[in-house]
Amino acid sequence: MNRYLLPVSMLGTAVGGAVLLKDYVTGGICPSKATIPGKTVIVTGANTGIGKQTALELARRGGRVILACRDMEKCEVAAQDIRGETLNPRVSARHLDLASLRSVREFAAKIIKEEERVDILINNAAVMRCPHWATEDGFEMQLGVNHLGHFLLTNLLLDKLKASAPSRVINLSSLAHVAGHIDFDDLNWQKRKYNTKAAYCQSKLAVVLFTKELSRRLQGTGVTVNAVHPGVARTELGRHTGMHNSTFSSFTLGPVFWLLVKSPQLAAQPSTYLAVAEELEGVSGKYFDGLKEKAPAPEAEDEEVAQRLWAESAHLVGLDVAPEPPHTGQSCPR
Numbered sequence: 001m002n003r004y005l006l007p008v009s010m011l012g013t014a015v016g017g018a019v020l021l022k023d024y025v026t027g028g029i030c031p032s033k034a035t036i037p038g039k040t041v042i043v044t045g046a047n048t049g050i051g052k053q054t055a056l057e058l059a060r061r062g063g064r065v066i067l068a069c070r071d072m073e074k075c076e077v078a079a080q081d082i083r084g085e086t087l088n089p090r091v092s093a094r095h096l097d098l099a100s101l102r103s104v105r106e107f108a109a110k111i112i113k114e115e116e117r118v119d120i121l122i123n124n125a126a127v128m129r130c131p132h133w134a135t136e137d138g139f140e141m142q143l144g145v146n147h148l149g150h151f152l153l154t155n156l157l158l159d160k161l162k163a164s165a166p167s168r169v170i171n172l173s174s175l176a177h178v179a180g181h182i183d184f185d186d187l188n189w190q191k192r193k194y195n196t197k198a199a200y201c202q203s204k205l206a207v208v209l210f211t212k213e214l215s216r217r218l219q220g221t222g223v224t225v226n227a228v229h230p231g232v233a234r235t236e237l238g239r240h241t242g243m244h245n246s247t248f249s250s251f252t253l254g255p256v257f258w259l260l261v262k263s264p265q266l267a268a269q270p271s272t273y274l275a276v277a278e279e280l281e282g283v284s285g286k287y288f289d290g291l292k293e294k295a296p297a298p299e300a301e302d303e304e305v306a307q308r309l310w311a312e313s314a315h316l317v318g319l320d321v322a323p324e325p326p327h328t329g330q331s332c333p334r
């Protein structure tokens, strides 16, 4: 019996340590208990993964939640699941394909016409490391969906958000933005050899830069905007990567994944926190890693890059470039 005592207690310590480490690495749950009755929320890419769980969390807190998805069949199923689980009947499904500017404009026009208010916009949808695909408008797919589609959507909904103030925009970025670089000579990967990883990182850096510049433009309006890395989660995001499809890597990396990877429920906590927490009222232009504010990569803090990206994005999606607000450091209502 004694000869088993040491190995058994070592195993117990290792398992206990691993569980504690997993809790630490994967972060906690939203500390705010705030409810949002009477508030209207839009979550893009809400039929699965982090988006679906975020929509569920916000429906549970009493919001009127609009799931904005490209596949209406999946969207209706998700909305039904959420209504069933939360017993909140105010959860609906709408069509939005971020890879089509026409679809983004149609979606926004309907929201503006049919919804009294938009209090929370969660730009969650994304595609990661897909092949060298193009959107309907000819943009590289990852930049097109992750950044340009959301850029246009947000801009089109700004008047509604301002009229509903205090209101919030939450942009899902990723830690991957630190490896990103905005290549203004070839934003859409027409000149360089396509690199799926670098294209994803560029798109997620663009999301943080968009957040910073939008926040600057929204000073004094009561609309805040923040970017967030939700943590690494077990979702369908890796569907285009070899690792996601390979049984060998799933098997060999399985234990590491178990330790480091969150459930979609846990990964939805940061978006939920940014959407509801009373203590975040007025907080804008920040980058959150999970539930904690953190400095993003240096390029994400570069105001010149942010302004240039805004101008390029506005040009690409066909929005008029608004005049620059002065850099006074004071609030500038617009």
Ligand SMILES: NC(=O)c1ccc[n+]([C@@H]2O[C@H](COP(=O)([O-])OP(=O)(O)OC[C@H]3O[C@@H](n4cnc5c(N)ncnc54)[C@H](OP(=O)(O)O)[C@@H]3O)[C@@H](O)[C@H]2O)c1
Pocket: 044, 045, 046, 047, 048, 049, 050, 051, 068, 069, 070, 071, 074, 096, 097, 098, 099, 100, 123, 124, 125, 126, 127, 128, 145, 172, 173, 174, 175, 229, 230, 231, 232, 233, 234, 235, 236, 237, 238
């Ligand atoms: N999971 C992670 O480890 C992780 C880490 C860092 C950041 N993030 C970020 O978290 C967010 C949510 O990711 P996830 O992990 O939940 O991924 P996911 O499970 O793959 O969900 C992505 C969602 O985006 C939708 N989508 C893709 N292309 C679209 C388009 N053209 N128009 C409208 N919707 C579109 C998908 O719809 P379909 O189902 O129809 O494809 C799906 O609903 C993303 O912004 C991602 O970059 C995730």
